Amino acid sequence: MRILMVDDDEEILLVAAFALGQDPRFAAVFTAQGGASGLEVARTEAPELILTDFRMAGLDGLQLMKAIRTLPGMAMTPVIFCTGKRQPEFLRNCLEAGAAGIICKPFHPLTLADDVFRIVRDGNILVPERYGN
Amino acid sequence: MNRHGQAKPPRIAGVQTSSGGAMDKLREFYLGKLGGRIDALEMAKSELAQSPARAWESLELIAHSLKGSGTTYGFPEISEAAGALEESLPETRAETLNRLLRVLHGIRDSASKQKTSILIVEDDPVNALILKETLSAPDRDIHIAETGEQARKLIGGQVYSVILLDLMLPDMDGRSFLMRLRENPKTAFLPVLVLSGKLGELTKRECLSLGADAFIQKPIDHEAIRTAVDSAVRQGARGPGLEPPKESWTPVSGTIGGTPPQTHPILVVDDDPLIAKIIRHRLEKEGYRTLWFADGEAALNAIQSQSFLMAILDVKMPMMDGFELLGRIREFPATLALPILILTSLGKEQDVSRGFDLGANDYLAKPFSPVELLARVRNLLRMK
Numbered sequence: 001m002r003i004l005m006v007d008d009d010e011e012i013l014l015v016a017a018f019a020l021g022q023d024p025r026f027a028a029v030f031t032a033q034g035g036a037s038g039l040e041v042a043r044t045e046a047p048e049l050i051l052t053d054f055r056m057a058g059l060d061g062l063q064l065m066k067a068i069r070t071l072p073g074m075a076m077t078p079v080i081f082c083t084g085k086r087q088p089e090f091l092r093n094c095l096e097a098g099a100a101g102i103i104c105k106p107f108h109p110l111t112l113a114d115d116v117f118r119i120v121r122d123g124n125i126l127v128p129e130r131y132g133n
Numbered sequence: 134m135n136r137h138g139q140a141k142p143p144r145i146a147g148v149q150t151s152s153g154g155a156m157d158k159l160r161e162f163y164l165g166k167l168g169g170r171i172d173a174l175e176m177a178k179s180e181l182a183q184s185p186a187r188a189w190e191s192l193e194l195i196a197h198s199l200k201g202s203g204t205t206y207g208f209p210e211i212s213e214a215a216g217a218l219e220e221s222l223p224e225t226r227a228e229t230l231n232r233l234l235r236v237l238h239g240i241r242d243s244a245s246k247q248k249t250s251i252l253i254v255e256d257d258p259v260n261a262l263i264l265k266e267t268l269s270a271p272d273r274d275i276h277i278a279e280t281g282e283q284a285r286k287l288i289g290g291q292v293y294s295v296i297l298l299d300l301m302l303p304d305m306d307g308r309s310f311l312m313r314l315r316e317n318p319k320t321a322f323l324p325v326l327v328l329s330g331k332l333g334e335l336t337k338r339e340c341l342s343l344g345a346d347a348f349i350q351k352p353i354d355h356e357a358i359r360t361a362v363d364s365a366v367r368q369g370a371r372g373p374g375l376e377p378p379k380e381s382w383t384p385v386s387g388t389i390g391g392t393p394p395q396t397h398p399i400l401v402v403d404d405d406p407l408i409a410k411i412i413r414h415r416l417e418k419e420g421y422r423t424l425w426f427a428d429g430e431a432a433l434n435a436i437q438s439q440s441f442l443m444a445i446l447d448v449k450m451p452m453m454d455g456f457e458l459l460g461r462i463r464e465f466p467a468t469l470a471l472p473i474l475i476l477t478s479l480g481k482e483q484d485v486s487r488g489f490d491l492g493a494n495d496y497l498a499k500p501f502s503p504v505e506l507l508a509r510v511r512n513l514l515r516m517k
Contacts, residue, residue, distance in 0.1 A: 011166065011202045015159050022155075055197065084201050084216075106204035106212050109156065 002028040003116070004047035006038030006064060007082070008056045015109050016051070023113035035059025042068050047077070051103070051116060054083035054094070062097055069098070080119055082107060091126065101125040156207075163206040164244045170195060171237050178230055185223065192230065193219060199233070210236050249366050250274045250291060254284040254310070255299040255328070260353075264297060267355045268362055281305040285313075288320060295365045296320075297358075298345075300329040300336070308343055315344040315503050321411045324365035328353065343504055344415075397440045398422035399510070402432040402458060403447035403476065408499075412445060415503040416510065429453030433461055436468055443472035443513055446493075448484055456491055463492040472513040476501070 003026050005016045013031040020029045030045050032038040035056045042050065050068065054061035065079045078100035085091070091102055101119030103112070104127060115127040173195055180188035196219040203211025214233040221229040251273060255261040261277045269275060276293075278284035281302045288296075296314070300307035307327065314320040327340045330351040337348045347361050399416055403409040404427050413423040421442070426432040430453055436444075444462065448455035455475055462468045475493045477484040485496050494516075495509050 009198050009202055011163055011198075011206065014162065015202075015205055018155055018159055053201075084197070105201040106209075109159075109205055 001026055001049055002030070002045065002047045003049045003051060004030040004032060004038065004041055004045065005082075006032045006035065006041075006050065006052040006056070006061075008034055008053060012053070016107075016112060019109040019112040020116070025113065025117065035061070035064040038064050039067050042074065043071055046071075046073060049116070049120065050077060050079045051082055052079060053105075054081050054085060062094070065098065078120055080116060095125060099125075101127065103127045160206055163202070163208075164241065167237055167241050170199065171234065171241065174230065174234055174237070178227075178234070181227060181230070189223075189226070192226075196233070208240060211240065248272055248274050249294045250276065251362065251366075252276050252278060252284060252287060252293045252296045254278045254281070254296060254302065254307075256280065256301070256303050257299075260299075260351075264353070264358070267353075267359060279303070281307075281310045284310070288314075292319075293323060295362055296323060296325045297362070298325055298327050300327060300340070308339065311340065311343045311345060312502055312504065316500055318407045318411060321503070322414060326358075326361055326365060396422065397442045398424040400432060400436070400441040400444040401425045402427075402429060402444065402450070402455070404428065404450040405447070408447070408476075411503065412506065415507060419507055421510070429455070429458035429461075432458060436462060437465065440467075441471060443474065443510065445474045445476065445510075447476045448488065449478060456487060459488065459491045459493060472516070474509060474513060 003020060005013060005020065007013050007016070010033060013033060017029055017031050020026050028045075028047075030041050030047055032041040035052075035058050038050075038052060039059065041047075050065075052061045052064055056064075059067065061079075061081050061083070068074050068077065068079065079098070080101050080103060081094050081099050082103045082105055083094075084105040086104065094102060101123075102125065103115050103119070107115065118124045118127060173191065177188045177192045177195070181192075196215045199215035200212050200219055203209065203213075203215060211233075214229070214236045218226070218229040218233050249270075249272060251268060253261050253264050253268075253275065255264065255277065256279045258279070261279070265275045265277060276287055278287055281304050284296075287293075298307050298311060302310065307329075311325060311327065314323065314325060324346045325344065326347045326349055327345040328349050328351055329336060329340075340348050346365060349358060349361060399421050401409055401412050401416075401423050403412070403425070406427065409425045409427070413425055416423050424435065424441070426435060429450060432444075432446075433453075446455040446458055450458075453461075459473060459475065462471065462473065472494045473492065474495045474497060475484075475488040477488065477496055477498050481498075485498075488496055494513055497506060497509060
């Protein structure tokens with residue numbers, strides 16, 4: 001599976017590329033810094049799965065998802081939000097807008113790949129924060 | 134934008150339970166960036182009084198980003214303090230900002246203070262614990278391995294400053310463990326203190342010749358061992374590092390110890406700076422002077438302009454290989470009788486016979502034990 005990770009933060013991209021990159025289930029891991037760059041990579045690489053931050057300067061996660069939906073062949077590509085927001089209303093809005101699921105930030109680098117697959121395969125739409133509070 | 138397409142990094146074994154070296158590197162990277170974050174927060178803080186709205190804009194961005202990344206990188210206290218700032222009300226803002234700054238400063242300071250790691254290889258748990266207790270200090274990580282195999286695994290995973298080695302291990306003799314340590318470039322220079330209940334000058338001499346830095350008799354005198362470890366830690370901090378010399382690849386000369394030239398040096402020609410360093414370190418510890426060249430051409434030039442005690446040549450080198458160099462050395466009347474030891478790769482018998490045909494006096498197969506190297510050097514020089 002070819003996955004694209006979009007985030008404003010270089011540190012997050014780096015750790016995600018590391019965490020996803022070593023999982024053999026992913027044939028390729030693309031990262032893009034910011035929504036605009038994410039859209040561009042989505043267009044050129046046609047990933048099968050997209051993991052994106054919600055709050056980003058310029059194009060935010062929701063806008064990015066809507067833009068990606070208009071790309072040829074990507075109307076159904078699962079988009080997972082990776083966000084620090086916890087408000088139930090916000091989460092519901094994301095899902096209603098068509099997100100495949102939500103992974104709460106801060107994510108755990110060693111469970112990120114499994115969490116992504118849990119959403120895609122099991123339809124488990126909300127992965128709570130992995131570090132008890 | 135970064136792309137990690139096609140070229141996937143290799144899967145790291147056991148990633149589900151341990152983060153491995155790559156995660157440590159990522160953490161280092163993250164810590165390296167903290168300084169910039171601290172500066173940006175300080176700047177926003179100074180603006181907070183005059184233009185609170187603008188300052189808050191950048192503060193909130195940084196706080197949001199730190200909240201999302203801190204825990205992921207193993208610093209939950211960053212996420213927690215940054216989260217508090219992100220959700221803070223204007224009247225508590227300055228206070229929560231200060232708390233976040235304190236957390237960041239604390240993490241950066243403790244990261245910059247390098248911890249010393251000490252490995253105790255000792256099968257007796259009571260002895261190991263007493264040693265650990267004796268040597269413990271806030272800036273020290275002390276690990277215990279009960280078997281040689283456990284120790285080998287630990288050493289593979291991280292860098293130690295000092296190793297304390299019991300000679301009687303359940304799965305192997307401490308001496309063979311020590312020899313293996315010395316053969317591994319990563320641990321060739323690591324200070325090793327041998328602990329032994331065996332009385333005897335012979336064992337002691339044997340260990341020291343195998344490369345032990347000190348020999349400590351059991352029962353252990355706590356004060357003595359503390360002093361020995363402290364001095365080994367200090368020595369390790371300024372001992373020969375494993376980085377190749379900066380001026381490598383071009384002729385490099387000189388001695389590590391800077392001893393005055395009393396005899397002719399031993400010529401070492403090896404394109405691998407690390408191997409060269411190990412060889413030179415061992416030879417110089419025995420009192421020999423050495424001169425190292427990374428390529429054959431430069432070595433040939435040196436041979437024509439000065440005398441050497443003997444030469445140690447690596448066979449496999451780019452440009453001019455050891456055989457060609459050997460043949461050329463034998464062309465000069467002055468070096469017709471120079472004792473020459475060649476370093477071959479294990480399992481290449483044809484190299485050995487070719488070397489002898491070209492005039493080598495002895496050979497050593499890589500990977501070699503430093504002890505054997507010294508024995509062969511002594512032998513060649515005796516025959517001279």
